[in-house]
Amino acid sequence: xxxxxxxxxxxxxxxxAADLALRGFNVNICxxxxxxxxIALAKEKGKIKLEVRGNLxxxxxxxxxxxxxxxxxxxxxxxxxxxxxxxxxxxxxxxEWGAEIFSPEQIIVLEPGNFGGSLEFAEILKKKCVNKxxxxxxxxxxxxxxxxxxxxxxxxxxxxxxxxxVATYPGEFINEIFxxxxxxxxxxxxxxxxxxxxxxxxxxxxxxxxLALNSGWVEHKDKNFLFYWEGCSPAxxxxxxKIDLERxxxxxxxxxxxxxxxxxxIKWYEYQGAKGNTLxxxxxxNPAYEWDYAPKTFQxxxxxxxxxxxxxxxxxxxxxxxxxxxxxxxxxxxxxxxxNQDLRSEGRDLRSLGLQDVCKEKLxxxxxxxx
Amino acid sequence: xxxxxxxxxxxxxxxxAADLALRGFNVNICxxxxxxxxIALAKEKGKIKLEVRGNLxxxxxxxxxxxxxxxxxxxxxxxxxxxxxxxxxxxxxxxEWGAEIFSPEQIIVLEPGNFGGSLEFAEILKKKCVNKxxxxxxxxxxxxxxxxxxxxxxxxxxxxxxxxxVATYPGEFINEIFxxxxxxxxxxxxxxxxxxxxxxxxxxxxxxxxLALNSGWVEHKDKNFLFYWEGCSPAxxxxxxKIDLERxxxxxxxxxxxxxxxxxxIKWYEYQGAKGNTLxxxxxxNPAYEWDYAPKTFQxxxxxxxxxxxxxxxxxxxxxxxxxxxxxxxxxxxxxxxxNQDLRSEGRDLRSLGLQDVCKEKLxxxxxxxx
Numbered sequence: 110x111x112x113x114x115x116x117x118x119x120x121x122x123x124x125x126a127a128d129l130a131l132r133g134f135n136v137n138i139c140x141x142x143x144x145x146x147x148i149a150l151a152k153e154k155g156k157i158k159l160e161v162r163g164n165l166x167x168x169x170x171x172x173x174x175x176x177x178x179x180x181x182x183x184x185x186x187x188x189x190x191x192x193x194x195x196x197x198x199x200x201x202x203x204x205e206w207g208a209e210i211f212s213p214e215q216i217i218v219l220e221p222g223n224f225g226g227s228l229e230f231a232e233i234l235k236k237k238c239v240n241k242x243x244x245x246x247x248x249x250x251x252x253x254x255x256x257x258x259x260x261x262x263x264x265x266x267x268x269x270x271x272x273x274x275v276a277t278y279p280g281e282f283i284n285e286i287f288x289x290x291x292x293x294x295x296x297x298x299x300x301x302x303x304x305x306x307x308x309x310x311x312x313x314x315x316x317x318x319x320l321a322l323n324s325g326w327v328e329h330k331d332k333n334f335l336f337y338w339e340g341c342s343p344a345x346x347x348x349x350x351k352i353d354l355e356r357x358x359x360x361x362x363x364x365x366x367x368x369x370x371x372x373x374x375i376k377w378y379e380y381q382g383a384k385g386n387t388l389x390x391x392x393x394x395n396p397a398y399e400w401d402y403a404p405k406t407f408q409x410x411x412x413x414x415x416x417x418x419x420x421x422x423x424x425x426x427x428x429x430x431x432x433x434x435x436x437x438x439x440x441x442x443x444x445x446x447x448x449n450q451d452l453r454s455e456g457r458d459l460r461s462l463g464l465q466d467v468c469k470e471k472l473x474x475x476x477x478x479x480x
Numbered sequence: 481x482x483x484x485x486x487x488x489x490x491x492x493x494x495x496x497a498a499d500l501a502l503r504g505f506n507v508n509i510c511x512x513x514x515x516x517x518x519i520a521l522a523k524e525k526g527k528i529k530l531e532v533r534g535n536l537x538x539x540x541x542x543x544x545x546x547x548x549x550x551x552x553x554x555x556x557x558x559x560x561x562x563x564x565x566x567x568x569x570x571x572x573x574x575x576e577w578g579a580e581i582f583s584p585e586q587i588i589v590l591e592p593g594n595f596g597g598s599l600e601f602a603e604i605l606k607k608k609c610v611n612k613x614x615x616x617x618x619x620x621x622x623x624x625x626x627x628x629x630x631x632x633x634x635x636x637x638x639x640x641x642x643x644x645x646v647a648t649y650p651g652e653f654i655n656e657i658f659x660x661x662x663x664x665x666x667x668x669x670x671x672x673x674x675x676x677x678x679x680x681x682x683x684x685x686x687x688x689x690x691l692a693l694n695s696g697w698v699e700h701k702d703k704n705f706l707f708y709w710e711g712c713s714p715a716x717x718x719x720x721x722k723i724d725l726e727r728x729x730x731x732x733x734x735x736x737x738x739x740x741x742x743x744x745x746i747k748w749y750e751y752q753g754a755k756g757n758t759l760x761x762x763x764x765x766n767p768a769y770e771w772d773y774a775p776k777t778f779q780x781x782x783x784x785x786x787x788x789x790x791x792x793x794x795x796x797x798x799x800x801x802x803x804x805x806x807x808x809x810x811x812x813x814x815x816x817x818x819x820n821q822d823l824r825s826e827g828r829d830l831r832s833l834g835l836q837d838v839c840k841e842k843l844x845x846x847x848x849x850x851x
Contacts, residue, residue: 321693322692323694324693325694332703344695347818442806443693446718447718
């Protein structure tokens, strides 16, 4: 059985480590020393409590973790696959931290990749370790679980995505790597390349517009609301659908056959009961979202991650491909003001990936054969 | 004492008619036959019930109206001043309806003007009555009252704006007309021209962003909220402030010294208790807004009037004057999707006023001397 390393200390990292450990894998988990508090309780107990809500193909339990540590050398040593389960803005930090420690034989999985995550990761490793062969990267189109962390020793999970797409970077290694991936997650599907996984990121099409269009409610000191079930009203869903159309057109121009966010959600969660003919119908009653309350602040990854690492690359690509993206631009402008940050200057636009002047053909070649 | 005609049958027209009649003016009110139901009860009783909430310089009472009618000839005959108190999208209807009935000696007051209301009104009269001298028009920067209609026989009012600005069209007649206006509303102030009143429209800077950024809440079937007191959270107000900055820059480029929306609200409502250092502070506790619940639909004048007759002219002017308006554009895009209408193709952009190719100097000349 493959040996697994999980980097990160948030919701996703904890659920990943706990689920895989409960399924019999040998798992290490590693957080940066700066955020040691994120793993303090689990480290003390040597285990993570996982609570499953709903009818998921995973089990609740106390998961025994091999190593819970802030020492990346110890965490990464002898691991076959390393899952980097952190928000996009933290991928860079882990890439730099692990650059000289990862070995070329290890597989590095970015879960999710967000747009261009593996390209950025590879660039950092290349710069830090000149002449060293790079590992192969994998991008998940989204995080496979949906859930939250209660404290540093326990998590709950209410959604588990089936048929999630994955791609390798460089893309030509997918057939070589895929069997290992499905030995861990049997429901995964192959995507054509990391542009497909990057552009299939439903976080980017959903989180920012739903949050922006519920701003007064988000800041109300006494009133909470369910993010999808209440926040995604019919008209809010129409805005998200229009953003989704802009995304689909970008994919079409790149020759990538993307499917709609509505159909992605059904594909992932149909077995949990997701259904409907419109995005509104699907989101507002999806059992996987029953527990998802809206954040009470705009300083949250729904803006700070999903705009700079999702919507801004889409806006950039739109310009290169001459696809108009008026609603994507509108949400970027509004989110920048709601957060009081210039989100365009942060994060990962094509310029930061060295792709600002690239044409469609070069871009497709780059994701196929790598740097 | 001046004889007054009021055209319209909504909140504003009823409050205007009732207040002026209670203050001793002889008042007619006229609604179109199509919307006769708007005046049915008042017509039967011959009066309107006005209820004042809060400490306003106007009185509650049963206001006896001279004529309540759907016959515009009867309503307009022998009137010195005609107040057109309708949403911007209805101004055109009343202009065409009354074109051959208004006399050049009458003053036609658009309350509010919205951007370009008097220019459009004048164009319609000119086309319908070639060779006839045009009346002088007056634009109010906003409606002087804030309140709502309960049924077709009664209204309540919770805000009365002091120091409201007015301009004439053509602009050069302001000193001639102003004494008549302040014989009705003593607190009015002079604006330099109808560009100043049009661009001082706080409805355009506030209504659409606050509504858009509370969309999920608006559509929630059980949950209402106070539009300004709850819907205008600190971050929502920041978005409105940025829109306001774009508006102020347009004014600056035109050589018009606009003041901020925050300062306008304080100027109008300070005597009622409005105060604060930020737009959020001013709006979220303004006593004049204590009763203002948010609409439960997007098919509402906050979008259907304030976007096409407020934000779109601002976006147009921005292009002519090379002032960037990213947030105005963002709200137009989102409102178009929330209403499922192409709001740019409706209403009153500069093209529909024959001003698409106009330069700054021509525009200023036009509002000074008229068509």
